Amino acid sequence: MQIDWERAINDIFIDRLSCPRCGQDQTEMIAGYSRKPSLNGFAPRHRNCPRGDECDARKLITLCEDCARAEVLPGTPVDAALAIETYMLDCRRDLEESLDFLADYWRDEYELSPEDLDHGLEDVDPEAFSDETQWRQRLEEEYLRYHREFRQRNRRVPGAGWRSEYVEEIRALGYDTLLGD
């Protein structure tokens, strides 16, 4: 089952939570983390993942209380407002992962020569770099959406310093970001 992410997010923005497993509207849902691929369909942010249904990365899953119990998903209850915050923090983690990958981790995936140590992923594997850039751009667009939502609701963005730190670090690597001013 593929969850309609756009709709799920839009619903949350108008304070409606609907369980992706039973389809019922809820005022609260359980938000938890799982690596089980069988739960991928219930991961609101897990769309466009290149690994699709097989993906066993740690994912944020949201289910109503009954469904969470049925699927043995541990988690905490969230209302719509808290759900957006949870999504936003999860999105930040993805962006940090992308940042770490661009900074260092990509090197583990290649047989590099000593000269390559001065090079970035864009020199060594332009195609992989372009994929990663597109992926990061999607995450940044998603992030901006949460950010706008917090502003419109006159709510304080949690850990507001995160954004400028991220921008600083990504620019230090020589890359551009949509999150800059």
Ligand SMILES: [Zn+2]
């Ligand atoms: Zn349910």
Ligand SMILES: [Zn+2]
């Ligand atoms: Zn995935």
